[in-house]
Amino acid sequence: MKKHKDHSDKNESEPDLHKNTRDPISLDKSKELTNYFRREAKKFISPEDFIDTGTLTDKNRYFHELSLTDPIHRALSEQGYRNPTPIQIKVIPVALQGKDILATAQTGSGKTAAFALPIIQRIEARKTRGRSFPRALIVSPTRELASQIGENIKKYAWYTRVRQVTVYGGVSKIPQTRQLKKGKDIIVATPGRLHDLITEGVVELDRIETLVLDEADRMLDMGFIDSILELILMIPDTSQIMLFSATMPQQIVDLANKVLVKPAIISADPPASPVDSIASSVFFVEQDDKFSLLSHIITTEGIKKALVFMKTKHSADRLVKKLRKDRIRSDAIHGDKAQHLREKTLKNFKSGDIPVLVATDVAALGIDVNNITHIINFDMPAEAEMYIHRIGRTGRVGKKGIAYNFCAERERHYLVGIEQLIGQHLKRAENYPFMSQIPVPEKTDLSEKRK
Ligand code: AMP
Numbered sequence: 458m459k460k461h462k463d464h465s466d467k468n469e470s471e472p473d474l475h476k477n478t479r480d481p482i483s484l485d486k487s488k489e490l491t492n493y494f495r496r497e498a499k500k501f502i503s504p505e506d507f508i509d510t511g512t513l514t515d516k517n518r519y520f521h522e523l524s525l526t527d528p529i530h531r532a533l534s535e536q537g538y539r540n541p542t543p544i545q546i547k548v549i550p551v552a553l554q555g556k557d558i559l560a561t562a563q564t565g566s567g568k569t570a571a572f573a574l575p576i577i578q579r580i581e582a583r584k585t586r587g588r589s590f591p592r593a594l595i596v597s598p599t600r601e602l603a604s605q606i607g608e609n610i611k612k613y614a615w616y617t618r619v620r621q622v623t624v625y626g627g628v629s630k631i632p633q634t635r636q637l638k639k640g641k642d643i644i645v646a647t648p649g650r651l652h653d654l655i656t657e658g659v660v661e662l663d664r665i666e667t668l669v670l671d672e673a674d675r676m677l678d679m680g681f682i683d684s685i686l687e688l689i690l691m692i693p694d695t696s697q698i699m700l701f702s703a704t705m706p707q708q709i710v711d712l713a714n715k716v717l718v719k720p721a722i723i724s725a726d727p728p729a730s731p732v733d734s735i736a737s738s739v740f741f742v743e744q745d746d747k748f749s750l751l752s753h754i755i756t757t758e759g760i761k762k763a764l765v766f767m768k769t770k771h772s773a774d775r776l777v778k779k780l781r782k783d784r785i786r787s788d789a790i791h792g793d794k795a796q797h798l799r800e801k802t803l804k805n806f807k808s809g810d811i812p813v814l815v816a817t818d819v820a821a822l823g824i825d826v827n828n829i830t831h832i833i834n835f836d837m838p839a840e841a842e843m844y845i846h847r848i849g850r851t852g853r854v855g856k857k858g859i860a861y862n863f864c865a866e867r868e869r870h871y872l873v874g875i876e877q878l879i880g881q882h883l884k885r886a887e888n889y890p891f892m893s894q895i896p897v898p899e900k901t902d903l904s905e906k907r908k
Contacts, residue, residue: 578617
C-alpha cells in the first residue's frame with residue numbers, strides 16, 4: 458500500500474520535498490517536475506553541505522560496532538577485512554535503517570561493502586521460504602564495475618541465503634535470463650542490458666526495496682540520465698535509494714533533490730588523493746626506446762603486478778608480443794576483446810599468473826585489482842585528468858603505489874598539463890638506461906596552475 462500525504466492545504470505548484478514517500482508520478486509529470494526541482498534544488502542540498510566533520514572516522518573502529526550479523530562478520534573476516542573504512546562506518550548504520558543516502562565516495566574507498574552489507578543483511582532478515590524475487594537493484598555504469606560488485610556481493614553473502622545475479626551487455630543474455638528465472642534477491646546491472654531485460658519482461662522491479670546508483674556521475678556523463686529516471690519510476694515509491702558518486706556536480710545535486718527523500722548526506726574523508734599517496738616519477742625516453750626501458754625496469758625491479766597504459770589497442774597488442782618474446786608474462790585488455798576474454802585476462806592478472814597487464818584507458822578504468830604495485834604510463838595520457846584516474850588504480854585502500862611515466866619529446870607538453878593540474882612536479886628519475894638525448898626540459902611553471 459502506498460502512503461499518501463494530505464496535500465489539500467498545500468500550494469499545488471510546490472511539490473513537497475520533505476514528504477516521506479515518493480508519489481507515483483508519471484514520466485510526463487516527472488519531466489514537468491524536473492524544472493521545478495532544478496530551480497529549487499539549491500535550497501535543499503548544495504555541494505557545500507558535503508562537509509561532514511563527524512568523529513566517526515577514527516582509525517580503530519570495528520565491524521562489530523556497526524550492528525552487522527554473524528554470517529556477515531564471518532564473510533568479512535575471511536576477506537581479511539579488519540576495520541571498516543570511513544565510508545563504511547558512516548553508511549552502514551544509516552543504510553540499515555532503510556534511509557535514503559547521498560554519498561560522495563571514490564572507487565577504492567570500500568563503498569561496495571558500504572552499500573552491499575546492509576542490503577544483504579536486510580534481505581536475509583526478512584527472507585521467507587519459496588522463490589526469491591528481486592529486492593535490491595544496483596546499477597553501475599560499466600561491465601567491469603558491475604562484475605566486480607557482483608563478485609564482492611557473492612563473497613559478502615556467502616554465509617547467508619541471499620543470492621545475486623549480475624547482468625551486463627556484450628555477452629549472451631541466455632545464461633543471465635536463466636539465472637534471473639531461478640529467482641534472485643539482488644540484481645547488479647548496467648543500464649543498457651537492464652533496460653532490455655525489463656522490456657522483455659524478464660526483470661520485474663515491482664518488489665524492489667533498495668536501489669543503488671553507483672558512480673552516478675559517470676552514469677550521467679555516459680548519458681544514462683533518462684534510463685535512471687525511468688527506473689526510479691518503476692520501483693515502489695517507498696524504496697530506499699542510495700546514490701553514490703565520486704564527484705558532486707550540480708547535475709547530481711539536482712538528481713538527488715528530485716529522487717531522494719530526506720537523504721543522509723555522507724562524505725567520508727576521501728582516501729588520500731592518489732597524487733599524495735603514490736610515488737610518481739618521470740623518465741625522459743624516446744618512443745623507440747620505451748620498450749627496452751620497460752623490459753629493463755620489469756626485470757631488474759622484479760615487478761609482480763604492473764598495469765601498463767597504452768594509447769591504442771594495436772600498440773597494446775604489439776607490446777604484449779614483444780614482452781612475451783622477452784619472456785615476460787603479459788596480456789592485453791581493451792575494447793576489441795570479447796568480454797569473456799577480458800574477464801579471463803583480468804582473472805589471471807588478479808591471481809598473479811600474469812604480472813604485467815597492458816591496457817587502454819577505456820578498458821582499464823573501473824578495474825579493481827588489489828595490490829597493483831606499479832602503474833606504468835608507457836604512453837603519457839593526453840588528458841591531464843586521465844593521469845589521476847590511471848594512477849588511482851594503484852595504492853588502493855591505504856596501500857602505497859608507484860607510478861612510472863615514460864615521456865617522449867613529443868609528449869612533454871602533456872607532462873606540463875599534468876603538473877599544472879596536480880600543482881606539483883613529478884620526481885625526475887635518475888640514472889636509468891635509454892635516457893633521451895634531448896636535454897631535460899625546464900621545470901613546469903606551476904603558477905599557471907589549472908583549476
Ligand atoms: P571499493 O571501493 O568498494 O571498490 O573497494 C576497494 C577495495 O577495497 C576492494 O578490493 C575491497 O575488497 C577492499 N575493501 C573494502 N572494504 C575493506 C575493508 N574494510 N578492509 C580492507 N579492504 C577493504
